[in-house]
Amino acid sequence: MDIRLLGLVRVLGDEGEVLPVTAPLTCATLAALALGPGRPVCAGELAERLWGRVPPGGAVGRLRRQVARLRAVLPAGSIRTVPGGYLLDVSPEATDLGRFAGGLLRAEELAAGRPEAALLTLTGVLPLWTGNPLMGLPDCPLRDGERRRLRLLWSRALRLRAELELRLEREAVDEGREAPVSHHPWRVDALPPEAGGDELAAFAGLVERATAVEPPTAATPGLPDGAGMFVARAGELGRLRRWLTDVSATPAVCLIDGPDGVGKSTLAVRVARELGHRFPDGLLYVDLRGADPRNAPLTATEARRLLLAAMGLPGKEMPDEEASGAVYHAEIRRRRVLVLLDNAVDAAQVAPLLPAVGGSAALVTGRARLVGEG
Known part of the structure; x- marks a missing residue:
């Protein structure tokens, strides 16, 4: 018992x-x-x-x-x-x-x-x-x-x-x-909702599945278990917690990059589960398929449609490709969510998925270095 x-x-x-x-x-x-x-x-x-x-x-x-x-x-x-x-x-x-x-x-x-x-x-x-x-x-x-x-x-x-x-x-x-975690320093709310990869200079795009959950009471379907052991990761965990503690004025975007197998997803999932209670409208998880050798990454439109479905938008009300960006950002603005974008490819794919107003945040993982040069 x-x-x-x-x-x-x-x-x-x-x-x-x-x-x-x-x-x-x-x-x-x-x-x-x-x-x-x-x-x-x-x-x-x-x-x-x-x-x-x-x-x-x-x-x-x-x-x-x-x-x-x-x-x-x-x-x-x-x-x-x-x-x-x-x-x-x-x-x-x-x-x-x-x-x-x-x-x-x-x-x-x-x-x-x-x-x-x-x-x-x-x-x-x-x-x-x-x-x-x-x-x-x-x-x-x-x-x-x-x-x-x-x-x-x-x-x-x-x-x-x-x-x-x-x-x-x-x-x-x-x-x-050297810690593998970098905090995205830009004020994302100052960028247009469809800001391009050059302006954001970091990230990945495309989603295999998306799930919303009201944290922190239950496991998110599709979310990795995040049960890995963390040795010499105290600094990274601490920084992520600090960056995600107060996002009321501007959204936080935290980037985790490194080679395959170093525990990027495990680290991100651990932090997302632990801090989920700070985002009362839920956790959105998407596998961007940047590490999937059998399937091509999803398009930004496919990613947004899955995220919208995870936020409860009925299928019959799902917007077309042209309107999906505006609808997606309108829904995000109404909520306080943490978006976990796993296995990113490049900035152009992730940029359209980032929260653009305070109250929400994003965690992004990828193999390639996600912060652009200059």
């Missing part, structure tokens, strides 16, 4: 199936117990956390019914009755919060002597956060109070990550290592 608290509250069974724990009050009862696994919680404390200091009439009976509903769904023996209350009889590792807290503690212990191992440990548990913690709960003291506590834990992890990345980045600079 896997209890998720760091996002939408839900329970997964041993086979990964989602168990039917969906009613807001039932989720709140589960969360109240799961926040302290193995610890007895008295009925009075549970009632106060669910309804406040003055619970409504019949609160004890309602609480019993919620516990009964949980017992009917969770594995036998998971919830035990103890004198005066209840206990969720699972280990901390049975919850995403327990795994996150354990990873954070291990990272803090490793930080002084083994910063790279500490960062790797921390990076492994940060994706456990899939959104605002305790989503799906009703408005109650438990949700409001615990969210504040959990956000402090999240901030503590982010501070540690920043310290580790800064230290490792300085070490990389001292050793003369």
Whole structure:
């Protein structure tokens, strides 16, 4: 059993199936117990956390019914009755919060002597956060109070990550290592929507598939898993995070280039998943087919049509080639999205796909150096 608290509250069974724990009050009862696994919680404390200091009439009976509903769904023996209350009889590792807290503690212990191992440990548990913690709960003291506590834990992890990345980045600079990530410095919103490759001097074009998702709650179909290990990539990760943190005034365009097999896509996908929550209208992923020996790259028009479909434009309303550029940029302007353009070929293909106003951003990967000379 896997209890998720760091996002939408839900329970997964041993086979990964989602168990039917969906009613807001039932989720709140589960969360109240799961926040302290193995610890007895008295009925009075549970009632106060669910309804406040003055619970409504019949609160004890309602609480019993919620516990009964949980017992009917969770594995036998998971919830035990103890004198005066209840206990969720699972280990901390049975919850995403327990795994996150354990990873954070291990990272803090490793930080002084083994910063790279500490960062790797921390990076492994940060994706456990899939959104605002305790989503799906009703408005109650438990949700409001615990969210504040959990956000402090999240901030503590982010501070540690920043310290580790800064230290490792300085070490990389001292050793003369060159990072494969370059940040596109242009103010893209000052360019016309159909700016050409010479004006942008970087990128790739053409898309095999496009998918939109409302991050960060679920995997994006077609999106690579991004599960690769990152060794000596702390500096690159840190720079990408900084560049994509505030795009309110102007869109960020980040370029990742290098030879085949160095992990460009893995790096881009990792960052896109991690920062997806900063782009509330979703993540658009497109494989530009620049590394596909069997298929030619798609045209910019084909790419735009796939992206428009990913944004929900019905097929019968799909514009023709001449109008697709204007429609595409009109749709992008209405949204705050992160566009991941993978396996780019050249600037002329990617330029028509770049966000042109603040609020959105693009990550672009390609084999060839994506920033033009002069």
